[in-house]
Amino acid sequence: MMAVGLQFFRLPPEEKEKLYSDEPSKKIRLSTSFNVRKETVHNWRDYLRLHCHPLEEFLPEWPSNPESFKEIASEYCREVRRLGLRLLGMISLSLGLEEDYIEKALGEQEQHMAVNYYPQCPEPELTYGLPKHTDPNALTVLLQDPSVAGLQVLKDGGRWIAVNPRPNAFVINLGDQLQALSNGAYKSVWHRAVVNAAQERMSVASFLCPCNSAVISPAAGLVRDGDAPVYRSYTYDEYYNKFWSRNLDQEHCLEFFRYAPQLQ
Numbered sequence: 001m002m003a004v005g006l007q008f009f010r011l012p013p014e015e016k017e018k019l020y021s022d023e024p025s026k027k028i029r030l031s032t033s034f035n036v037r038k039e040t041v042h043n044w045r046d047y048l049r050l051h052c053h054p055l056e057e058f059l060p061e062w063p064s065n066p067e068s069f070k071e072i073a074s075e076y077c078r079e080v081r082r083l084g085l086r087l088l089g090m091i092s093l094s095l096g097l098e099e100d101y102i103e104k105a106l107g108e109q110e111q112h113m114a115v116n117y118y119p120q121c122p123e124p125e126l127t128y129g130l131p132k133h134t135d136p137n138a139l140t141v142l143l144q145d146p147s148v149a150g151l152q153v154l155k156d157g158g159r160w161i162a163v164n165p166r167p168n169a170f171v172i173n174l175g176d177q178l179q180a181l182s183n184g185a186y187k188s189v190w191h192r193a194v195v196n197a198a199q200e201r202m203s204v205a206s207f208l209c210p211c212n213s214a215v216i217s218p219a220a221g222l223v224r225d226g227d228a229p230v231y232r233s234y235t236y237d238e239y240y241n242k243f244w245s246r247n248l249d250q251e252h253c254l255e256f257f258r259y260a261p262q263l264q
């Protein structure tokens, strides 16, 4: 997957330009930084963002250059989805919920993929590949470049620590929707990607997302008797629009969805 992703980014600019768009609602697009329409300072990243589920619907529009892209990336997406759904089952059980609780709550989940390409950067201390953010979706399966580090997560207490690549391992990020569904028991991790002057770097992030109409609210079983839920209910559509209407590096998007009785 990494190799075919890199081949894509090595294509001549005229070829890649055909897919360029800075419109977040487009389902297949090549873009740069994070949200060029909202940012005043851009980041050192290009990314190919693809909707991946149902595959048959989106596959025809995926890049056909490099030639093997569709075949390799579609098999990768199928396997990642199976892994992600298994993990959601285990997370449900870990919360004392039925194994299929989260899967049901998220509805027929969408799946998006970001193939991230961070070129070598002559002055890496002046920028980020991706600044501090949490993932707005439910669960992210992240494939890292096996030979170049760059991902960092924020630990309690405000220290950034490197999550260096390990051979044959994925990084699993819990996203905002698992924090909301678990009523804050699981935290959606702050993370960022730094760049470096010596080497380009890639990562492939697969995002499992609730279906747009799914109504997300803390699981009733996790709100103790007499307590108010931490978050109000909302549709994922509402959440996702809020997320893309902002720049990264701001407060946690879930803060806008805290339970406030007067708003109910």
Ligand SMILES: O=C(O)CCC(=O)C(=O)O
Pocket (backbone or CB within 6 Å): 114, 116, 130, 135, 142, 144, 150, 151, 191, 192, 193, 202, 203, 205
């Ligand atoms: O490049 C990385 O390691 C992080 C990518 C990421 O956080 C994202 O695509 O949301």
Ligand SMILES: [Fe+2]
Pocket (backbone or CB within 6 Å): 133, 134, 135, 191, 205
């Ligand atoms: Fe992320």
